[in-house]
Amino acid sequence: MTDYTCPKCGGHTFDITVTQQVTAAFYSNGEHDLLDDAHGDMEWGDTSEAVCSNCRWSGTLGEALP
Numbered sequence: 672m673t674d675y676t677c678p679k680c681g682g683h684t685f686d687i688t689v690t691q692q693v694t695a696a697f698y699s700n701g702e703h704d705l706l707d708d709a710h711g712d713m714e715w716g717d718t719s720e721a722v723c724s725n726c727r728w729s730g731t732l733g734e735a736l737p
């Protein structure tokens with residue numbers, strides 16, 4: 672696992688904004704179904720928005736690579 676490090680304070684704890692893509696089906700009667708499991712695996716990468724839990728530095732995870 673990559674050891675992300677805050678470039679400002681050296682911390683290793685981040686709040687990461689995770690975006691998920693889901694597929695939803697809408698029906699003519701106003702109902703809808705989510706076709707994907709909206710609670711599946713969370714994915715993040717170097718372009719994910721991250722905020723340091725310690726000093727509130729914000730950027731992308733890629734900027735926090737050692």
Ligand SMILES: [Zn+2]
Nearest residue numbers: 677680723726
């Ligand atoms: Zn920090």
